[in-house]
Amino acid sequence: MFSIKKLTAPVAFILSFFLAMTSLQAQESQTREALQGLSPDEVAVVRKVENYLNSLRTVSSRFIQVSDGGGPAEGQFYLQRPGKFRFDYDDPVPITLVTTRFSLLYFDRELREATYIPLSSTPLWFLIREKVELYDGISITSAVETKGSIVLTLKIDDDDLGSQMTLIFANNPLSLVKWSVVDEQGITTQVSLIDPVYDNPIAPEHFSTKDLNLPRPGRNRVDD
Template sequence: MTRTRTSLRRRLLGALGATVLLLGAAPAGLADSRAQTASLSPDDVAAVTRVERYLNEIQTMQARFVQVSSNGAYAEGEVYLDRPGHLRFDYDPPTPVLMIANGLSLLYYDKELKEATFLPLWETPLWFLIREKVRLDENVEVVAIEEALGTLRLTLRDAETPDSGAVTLIFSDDPLSLRKWEITDPQGIETQVSLVNPVFGVEVDPDLFKTGDLEVWQGGRNQDQ
């Protein structure tokens, strides 16, 4: 894989995977996570609780997404969610990328090169969003909470590695609804991923999360997952 292609893959994994957090998603809670949550004001704690409850109520979602980065990168496509464990980002041409979380692993597939990379799902940032129960008092530091003009912004980062970047979840309020997220990576590149006409609670075809039908070339031979 060329350096350019590798760089593209890292940007996409960061921007979407931090969908929701640049966390690395270790299953155990951070020792000081409850301490930092306890330091929030009562209003902030109420906002965090509302967001946590809302995210846990989401079972399925389908939407268009638009991804724009401060380095000039632009992409769009379709996103599908079926919790727990299933997520799919299908990029429109000319971006030759497909990402599928199938409950066990995350597949990054390059359609042009027919190359695939598989990662254990619990070792990826995606795990934060799609695990069975979302917890904002474990593995997460709440950096900032802003409520204004019918919008709630919640900025989060990994308290153990604060230099790894941050993500801001942006919701429309009353009722609460996830609309976009903004990510700042360790190099200072900002990426905004906006959901367009998201539909929640919709029936999602389980075949969208299957990876076994993809014929990929990896390591000099075909791999079936």
């Protein structure tokens, strides 16, 4: 197998430099494509949001969720970057959503049924990546900044269903306060954070599934 280590030092250095530059150029091309159509001011807003999200470590908050044609739902939300978030809905909505190592667990606490969903198919997947890159798999359609808020609208590139997501941030200081998702049927779901706390430590048990008494592998229900 070809190995840079087998080359002489000058040749290895030149080849390594070339590979690094090729990767950087590909990344820059990807960035330009994702931000295509945005004004310089909008690009600056996207960069501002990207820097904020990469600096964000944790969020804990009550939330209210409202969907078209449905009643409101409330609960507790936890997020820890990278890789973790959890929604515990209050009764009468007996649902818990929590990330596992490779997927999102959708657990019905009343029926004791567990369903695993690929993380990449969930609206918040890009927020919990090791590095948030708003050009990687995402197309920004608008970025608007006012004195009090920033509104970022985006689409997931691999989403063939045409879903759209809007992130809303308070400004000065910048902080995530709300998001909405429009699905393929045109139904809008909005989630608002109530009295959020940012960058405080979150106890590990909030991201554990031990409290759910999950079904054993191969079973959908705990009492099967």
